[in-house]
Amino acid sequence: MPGRTQLAALFLTFTLIFTSPAFSLDAQGSADKFAFSDVQHTSNGLVARVSFETLTDSTEITTLIVAPDGYGVAATLHDAQGVEAVVAEPISFRGITLYPVQIRRSSQNGPSIPSSANFEATFVEGVSASPTGPARLSAELARMVSRSVLNGEDLDLETIAPVGRILIVVEDNLQFVEILQPYIQWKQQQGYRVTVAHPSDNTNPYIIKQLIESEYWSDNPYPLEYVLVVGDHDANSNIRMVGYRYDNSYSGNETDNWYACMEGRLPIPDVAIGRFSVRDTNELRIAVNKTLIYERDGELEDASWLRKSALTAGSSSGISVLETNRAIHWMFDRHDFEVDSLWWTMPGGGGIPQFIHNEIDLGVGFVNYRGYYGMSGWNNGYLEGLNNVGKLPIVVTITCGTGMWGVQNEAISEGFFRAGTVNSPVGAVACIGTGTTDTHTRFNNVIDAGVFEGLLINNVRSLGWCLVNGKLRLGEAYGSTSDSAWIIRFVNWNNLIGDPALRMWLNEPVTPVVDHQATLNPGSNFVDVDVTLPGEWPELVWATLASEDRVIDSRLLNSGGRVRLNIDELDLDDTITLTVVGDDVIPYQAELPIL
Structure with missing residues (x-):
C-alpha cells in the first residue's frame, strides 16, 4: 500500500511512532522495519504481515480499514501470543465508514512477543448499511481518503472533478465580496466551483451551521469540500463571523470545526474548513494577496x-x-x-x-x-x-x-x-x-x-x-x-x-510547456491541451477553462500530458482563461479571445 502510514501514540512516554508498509520510525525518528506488509485481498476481507518491532508495553500499531456497505470489521492475529488486535468504534467520514484497528500488548509486562505475525481482517455482516452508491469526491479528496486506510482499493469512490467546491461564508456586504473577487476568480480558474453565501445572522453559530449544512446536502453536482469563513469572532470587528464554543466546561474556546461536521458520531470534519480571520477591509486585502502570492504570484x-x-x-x-x-x-x-x-x-x-x-x-x-x-x-x-x-x-x-x-x-x-x-x-x-x-x-x-x-x-x-x-x-x-x-x-x-484549499508546494516547482489553440470562435465546442513537464510526471495535473464567473470545464491530464476540455456555450463578451496547474506545477495561464 504505497504512501500509507500508521501512527501509534506512546501513552506512557507521550511520544509517537510512525510505521508504514514501506517504512516505520522508532522514537528517535530513524528508519526501522516494516509494520504492515504483503497486504492481500481475500473474498471477505484482507490479510497482511505485521511487524512488532515498534510494539512495547506503552505503544500501539494502528490503522484504518474500510468495509463494504452493511459490513463491519473483525480483526485477528494468528500465532501472536501476548498481542491482540482490537477494532474500535467506527469513524464516519462523508458517508464512508472507517474502522480503527489497534494492535497492542494484551497485558503490560507480559510474555515476550514474536517479531511479527499474520494479521487478518474479516468483513462481518449485520452492520447498518451506510448510504448506498459510491462516495462522490474530487481527485484531491479521493487521494486523501484512499491513503488514510490500509485497503484503499476497497473504497467505492466516484471522482467527479480534479478539485472540489468551495463555500465562502461572509457577511452580506458588497465591498467585502468585491475584495474577495481576485481570490474567487483565481480559484475558479483552477477549477474550483465557488459559492458565496451570507448567513442571515453572523452572530449566531447555529444559523451559520445551518447555512453550511444546506450547501453540503444540496443537489449541486459538485459536492462541497471546502468552507472558508471570512471575518473575526470579536464583536468589535468591522468584518465579523462568530465561531462556535464547543465545551464551556473545559476551557474550550471558539473554533470552526463544528461547522464542518455533517455526519458521524465523532466530530471528524466532513469538509476542510479555514478562516480568513480579518477585522477590516485592509486585513481582508492582505489575506487575499497572501494566498495569491503563495499559489501564483510569489517567488516560484x-x-x-x-x-x-x-x-x-x-x-x-x-x-x-x-x-x-x-x-x-x-x-x-x-x-x-x-x-x-x-x-x-x-x-x-x-x-x-x-x-x-x-x-x-x-x-x-x-x-x-x-x-x-x-x-x-x-x-x-x-x-x-x-x-x-x-x-x-x-x-x-x-x-x-x-x-x-x-x-x-x-x-x-x-x-x-x-x-x-x-x-x-x-x-x-x-x-x-x-x-x-x-x-x-x-x-x-x-x-x-x-x-x-x-x-x-x-x-x-x-x-x-x-x-x-x-x-x-x-x-x-x-x-x-x-x-x-x-x-x-x-x-x-x-x-x-488561512485558506483551507491552499495548495502546498512540496518538490521543486516546474514550469510547464503548454500547447493549445490561440483563439476561440463562437462555435467552438472543445479545446485540446498538450502539456510537457520536465522530470517525472506529477500525480495530479489538470487544465481548466473558465470565464469570469464560472468554470466551463476542468479535467485531469492523462499520463501523456493531454486533455480535451469541452465547451457548452460561449458568450461573445466572455473573457476565457485557460489554466494548467498541478502538484508542484507553476501555474500556466493564457487568455483565449473569441473571434
Whole structure:
C-alpha cells in the first residue's frame, strides 16, 4: 500500500511512532522495519504481515480499514501470543465508514512477543448499511481518503472533478465580496466551483451551521469540500463571523470545526474548513494577496526557500516534543528538504522566538513548533521587522493557547496570518493553532505529526485536508482507549487560520510547456491541451477553462500530458482563461479571445 502510514501514540512516554508498509520510525525518528506488509485481498476481507518491532508495553500499531456497505470489521492475529488486535468504534467520514484497528500488548509486562505475525481482517455482516452508491469526491479528496486506510482499493469512490467546491461564508456586504473577487476568480480558474453565501445572522453559530449544512446536502453536482469563513469572532470587528464554543466546561474556546461536521458520531470534519480571520477591509486585502502570492504570484521560479523547513521543540512538555519533531524531520528528509531545527535541549535552545523570526525572515516553506503554553516566549511582537515578502511559510503550532481567536484580540495564529501590509505582506500565508490553554502532550503530538504526514507521506496538497488527516489519526490512535473522550475536544480545538484549499508546494516547482489553440470562435465546442513537464510526471495535473464567473470545464491530464476540455456555450463578451496547474506545477495561464 504505497504512501500509507500508521501512527501509534506512546501513552506512557507521550511520544509517537510512525510505521508504514514501506517504512516505520522508532522514537528517535530513524528508519526501522516494516509494520504492515504483503497486504492481500481475500473474498471477505484482507490479510497482511505485521511487524512488532515498534510494539512495547506503552505503544500501539494502528490503522484504518474500510468495509463494504452493511459490513463491519473483525480483526485477528494468528500465532501472536501476548498481542491482540482490537477494532474500535467506527469513524464516519462523508458517508464512508472507517474502522480503527489497534494492535497492542494484551497485558503490560507480559510474555515476550514474536517479531511479527499474520494479521487478518474479516468483513462481518449485520452492520447498518451506510448510504448506498459510491462516495462522490474530487481527485484531491479521493487521494486523501484512499491513503488514510490500509485497503484503499476497497473504497467505492466516484471522482467527479480534479478539485472540489468551495463555500465562502461572509457577511452580506458588497465591498467585502468585491475584495474577495481576485481570490474567487483565481480559484475558479483552477477549477474550483465557488459559492458565496451570507448567513442571515453572523452572530449566531447555529444559523451559520445551518447555512453550511444546506450547501453540503444540496443537489449541486459538485459536492462541497471546502468552507472558508471570512471575518473575526470579536464583536468589535468591522468584518465579523462568530465561531462556535464547543465545551464551556473545559476551557474550550471558539473554533470552526463544528461547522464542518455533517455526519458521524465523532466530530471528524466532513469538509476542510479555514478562516480568513480579518477585522477590516485592509486585513481582508492582505489575506487575499497572501494566498495569491503563495499559489501564483510569489517567488516560484527561484523557489529554493519552499524546500526549507524550521522545526522547534520547546521545554516543559518533556522529551516527546523532540521525538515528534524528529519524526517530522525524517518525513522532510524523504523529500530532501533543508531542515533547520532548535530544541530546548540544544545550546541556544532558550532563543526559540528569535530563531523562528530569523528563519521566516530568511525564507522557509514550513515552520513547526511543539512545546508548552506560551510558545517558549513567542508573541506577535516578534513579527515586527520581518521582510519575507513573497516567501510566506505555513506555520503549525499545536500547543496550548496558540489559536484562541475566540477570546483574544489577536491570537498567535492570527498574528502570523495578518502580518504585513497589502503591498508588503509578511509573516505566514496560513497558521494552524489550538483554541484552548488546557491541552495534553500526547494528543498534540498525534495531530502535529498527522498534519505533516498528510503532505509528506500521503502527498495530500490541500492544507485543510492535511489538518483533517491529523484529526483522523487522533481518532485512529485513541478510539478504543479510555482516553477516547479527548478525541472530541482535540479535534474541535485545533483550527486553521488561512485558506483551507491552499495548495502546498512540496518538490521543486516546474514550469510547464503548454500547447493549445490561440483563439476561440463562437462555435467552438472543445479545446485540446498538450502539456510537457520536465522530470517525472506529477500525480495530479489538470487544465481548466473558465470565464469570469464560472468554470466551463476542468479535467485531469492523462499520463501523456493531454486533455480535451469541452465547451457548452460561449458568450461573445466572455473573457476565457485557460489554466494548467498541478502538484508542484507553476501555474500556466493564457487568455483565449473569441473571434
